[in-house]
Amino acid sequence: MALVDYPSSDEDESVAVEDLPCSSLKRKRDETSSDLPPLPSKFHDLYASTTRVSTRDDPSLHGGRKRVTPHVEGNWPTHLYIEWYPSAAEYVPLTSLISTLKDKCSLIGAEGGIRSFLISDLGAPLPLHISLSRPIAFATEQKGAFVDSLQRAIKSSGVRPFNITLAGLDWVANFEKTRWFLVLRLRRPDFDGLNKLLHLSNKVVQEYGQPALYTKIPLNTKNSTGKSPSKKFPSTLWAGMEDLSDAFHISIAWTLTSPDPDLLKLTKAIATDHMKGLDQIQIEIGELKSKVGNAVTNIPLPKAVSVGKGLFGS
Numbered sequence: 001m002a003l004v005d006y007p008s009s010d011e012d013e014s015v016a017v018e019d020l021p022c023s024s025l026k027r028k029r030d031e032t033s034s035d036l037p038p039l040p041s042k043f044h045d046l047y048a049s050t051t052r053v054s055t056r057d058d059p060s061l062h063g064g065r066k067r068v069t070p071h072v073e074g075n076w077p078t079h080l081y082i083e084w085y086p087s088a089a090e091y092v093p094l095t096s097l098i099s100t101l102k103d104k105c106s107l108i109g110a111e112g113g114i115r116s117f118l119i120s121d122l123g124a125p126l127p128l129h130i131s132l133s134r135p136i137a138f139a140t141e142q143k144g145a146f147v148d149s150l151q152r153a154i155k156s157s158g159v160r161p162f163n164i165t166l167a168g169l170d171w172v173a174n175f176e177k178t179r180w181f182l183v184l185r186l187r188r189p190d191f192d193g194l195n196k197l198l199h200l201s202n203k204v205v206q207e208y209g210q211p212a213l214y215t216k217i218p219l220n221t222k223n224s225t226g227k228s229p230s231k232k233f234p235s236t237l238w239a240g241m242e243d244l245s246d247a248f249h250i251s252i253a254w255t256l257t258s259p260d261p262d263l264l265k266l267t268k269a270i271a272t273d274h275m276k277g278l279d280q281i282q283i284e285i286g287e288l289k290s291k292v293g294n295a296v297t298n299i300p301l302p303k304a305v306s307v308g309k310g311l312f313g314s
Helices: 022-035 041-045 088-108 140-155 190-207 261-278
Strands: 075-084 128-131 136-139 162-164 166-173 180-186 249-255 283-285 287-292 295-300
Touching (some): 075 140, 088 249, 088 261, 128 249, 136 140, 140 190, 140 287, 166 249, 166 261
Antiparallel strands (some): 075 128, 075 136, 075 287, 166 180, 287 295
16 A cells, blocks of 8 residues: 655654554544544545555465455446444444354354454555456457546435444355355335436446446346345336345355355344444545546535525526
8 A cells, every 4th residue: 555644733742653662553543533523424435445565366465365356457446335434432333243243154164264344454444345347358459438438427316415324143154165255234224225226237338348246147137136126116217226235235245165064053143132333333425436547526416406405596
């Protein structure tokens, strides 16, 4: 991760971070974090990429992970997603959940190398994601037009900012079954914002010849569970939209081995205890992100007309 040097506002506090003991760093964060406002979304995008250390797929550089989409020179890996930076208070129950699972797994010999998405190797909190696309790739001449098309689709959709809540804990595999993810399931929000954003994302990526997410059959038939859509969407914009509410999730940990029955049983028991606190979390959704290569574009959801103002702001 690239770092930016900032001049110190106090010469007396010019001690290098690496020279401070971990306990001092933790205490300093605890003393100040609760008083600081959250950083703007675009700040985190400055550090959304890591330095390339190899020109080929080398799983040893990524904890054993293998590249899902082979790298092709001239193609830009692309991902559409919603980003969530949990607050300090929200990180506590999430961290506790993963720590409890890993501790109990080690006792029964079933941990299987569970790794957290919550904290980086340096101890920094990491953002979590709700995916709205599969890993896809665009040629150089397509990527600009694709982002423009997505921005227009979101702007004209009428999908307003909304909140989502957590519904449960589960394990899911990626498409290739090379990794398994510990995920937080999501409740269907008011006005069906997640299904609508997925529907728009799928429509745009398919217009550019890319595969849709969570569906392998035409959008106007059945969903990924084999059931007919449970809700009709009369608007032309939402024609053919499926109810894929059961598919949305936030990954909080991962492993390279398929969870065995003992791990699944243990996960279910831990979820019963920990979800009592997690189900109170309200996640505000106000934008989605398009990451093409290392360039992140924030696409805000259109907001309602401000109170006290007319349609044209007068």
